[in-house]
Amino acid sequence: xxxxxxxxxxxxxxxxxxxxxxxxxxxxxxxxxxxxxxxxxxxxxxxxxxxxxxxxxxxxxxxxxxxxxxxxxxxxxxxxxxxxxxxxxxxxxxxxxxxxxxxxxxxxxxxxxxxxxxxxxxxxxxxxxxxxxxxxxxxxxxxxxxxxxxxxxxxxxxxxxxxxxxxxxxxxxxxxxxxxxxxxxxxxxxxxxxxxxxxxxxxxxxxxxxxxxxxxxxxxxxxxxxxxxxxxxxxxxxxxxxxxxxxxxxxxxxxxxxxxxxxxxxxxxxxxxxxxxxxxxxxxxxxxxxxxxxxxxxxxxxxxxxxxxxxxxxxxxxxxxxxxxxxxxxxxxxxxxxxxxxxxxxxxxxxxxxxxxxxxxxxxxxxxxxxxxxxxxxxxxxxxxxxxxxxxxxxxxxxxxxxxxxxxxxxxxxxxxxxxxxxxxxxxxxxxxxxxxxx
Ligand code: DTR
Ligand code: CA
Ligand code: ZN
Ligand code: ZN
Numbered sequence: 001x002x003x004x005x006x007x008x009x010x011x012x013x014x015x016x017x018x019x020x021x022x023x024x025x026x027x028x029x030x031x032x033x034x035x036x037x038x039x040x041x042x043x044x045x046x047x048x049x050x051x052x053x054x055x056x057x058x059x060x061x062x063x064x065x066x067x068x069x070x071x072x073x074x075x076x077x078x079x080x081x082x083x084x085x086x087x088x089x090x091x092x093x094x095x096x097x098x099x100x101x102x103x104x105x106x107x108x109x110x111x112x113x114x115x116x117x118x119x120x121x122x123x124x125x126x127x128x129x130x131x132x133x134x135x136x137x138x139x140x141x142x143x144x145x146x147x148x149x150x151x152x153x154x155x156x157x158x159x160x161x162x163x164x165x166x167x168x169x170x171x172x173x174x175x176x177x178x179x180x181x182x183x184x185x186x187x188x189x190x191x192x193x194x195x196x197x198x199x200x201x202x203x204x205x206x207x208x209x210x211x212x213x214x215x216x217x218x219x220x221x222x223x224x225x226x227x228x229x230x231x232x233x234x235x236x237x238x239x240x241x242x243x244x245x246x247x248x249x250x251x252x253x254x255x256x257x258x259x260x261x262x263x264x265x266x267x268x269x270x271x272x273x274x275x276x277x278x279x280x281x282x283x284x285x286x287x288x289x290x291x292x293x294x295x296x297x298x299x300x301x302x303x304x305x306x307x308x309x310x311x312x313x314x315x316x317x318x319x320x321x322x323x324x325x326x327x328x329x330x331x332x333x334x335x336x337x338x339x340x341x342x343x344x345x346x347x348x349x350x351x352x353x354x355x356x357x358x359x360x361x362x363x364x365x366x367x368x369x370x371x372x373x374x375x376x377x378x379x380x381x382x383x384x385x386x387x388x389x390x391x392x393x394x395x396x397x398x399x400x401x402x403x404x405x406x407x408x409x410x411x412x413x414x415x416x417x418x419x420x421x422x423x424x425x426x427x428x429x430x431x432x433x434x435x436x437x438x439x
Contacts, residue, residue: 044148049305066131066134068134069176081142082109092109106180111163120161120163121166121193123199125177135295140203140260156350182250197257197315200257206282206284207276214255260304263287266281326351328347329363338422365434365435366430368428370394371396373427378416398429
């Protein structure tokens with residue numbers, strides 16, 4: 001896990017409460033103002049979200065007309081989303097599972113930074129049914145959180161919480177991907193997830209504006225956002241247990257989300273407040289071949305995309321101006337082969353302008369008997385090597401030390417590696433942590 005920990009950590013709960021308090025009372029036309037302290041979410045471009053939907057439509061069209069689990073169109077969808085996130089500086093991972101005789105894929109994307117013990121997660125299922133391209137169900141949610149994630153990167157947003165995004169596989173087969181993720185998450189990791197936001201169908205052609213009635217803080221964040229737009233919302237009751245928030249809710253993670261309606265019929269009262277057609281389904285193409293890019297209401301997609309960005313910013317707090325001191329850390333253990341090949345631990349530095357400093361603090365934490373076996377190098381993003389330890393120290397154990405490196409000739413942003421090689425047999429160990437501090 002590649003984590004940057006800003007020097008200051010604001011009282012997130014107080015900020016979120018402030019932000020929530022600041023949302024009521026704004027005029028019906030203005031976008032809700034953010035309360036003092038919480039960074040303002042950017043507007044999410046409808047055109048950008050629709051472009052992602054066009055791309056997902058093309059993927060379906062080129063792969064038998066769908067993006068269903070186990071089909072080529074699903075894997076192509078995952079690869080499409082992953083490529084954009086990798087290019088934007090996210091730490092991505094593909095989690096595989098097997099269901100109905102085929103390999104499924106969850107894509108998890110972590111934004112470097114924030115408190116690793118306070119994770120705000122947003123997710124959408126990326127798979128469609130076999131009968132169609134699944135643009136509203138659920139290209140809409142997938143595209144909206146993708147564009148929100150890209151907006152975080154463009155803004156260099158440094159929230160107090162750690163941001164994680166997920167695109168789930170095989171939701172249509174029974175929430176298989178999200179269940180697999182939650183079931184395989186250590187209890188300690190589950191407890192770090194302070195909120196899970198789910199977005200499954202947010203651009204329905206005859207839209208409703210439904211807010212999940214689960215965690216009250218998350219629910220209020222969305223309801224107050226829409227109140228600021230002068231839009232009445234309703235609580236979403238039909239979907240309880242029917243989308244990817246359910247596995248998180250079942251293990252006690254606070255959940256919330258938005259929904260624009262599926263095959264249920266819009267009432268006259270709902271048409272009065274939301275427009276559209278009474279007596280007609282919110283989405284007449286639900287699970288059908290006509291769930292294409294033509295099956296989207298632009299206003300609902302735009303409003304919900306902006307509401308998602310607002311919730312991510314508000315519930316993660318933090319500021320868009322990167323703090324002066326920045327810390328990037330990778331705490332994943334990497335075992336060191338005895339008298340074998342070199343191994344590395346990587347941190348992706350983002351949001352630091354210009355070159356690295358002449359006093360870059362390199363935190364090394366290696367657990368290893370007989371440290372005289374080891375050669376330890378810092379490798380800069382361009383491949384330059386700075387030797388930190390060269391087989392000194394004899395039979396003493398472990399290297400837990402901060403080295404000061406003059407890295408002023410190196411561009412700061414990029415993938416920095418700690419490279420460790422064990423050059424003698426019998427003693428073994430692992431990289432426990434690797435940390436870079438930019439003063
Ligand atoms: N998006 C649907 C699951 C779903 C979520 N909320 C509702 C409400 C009513 C019907 C279906 C749903 C799917 O993935 O099939
Ligand atoms: Ca927008
Ligand atoms: Zn569905
Ligand atoms: Zn769905």
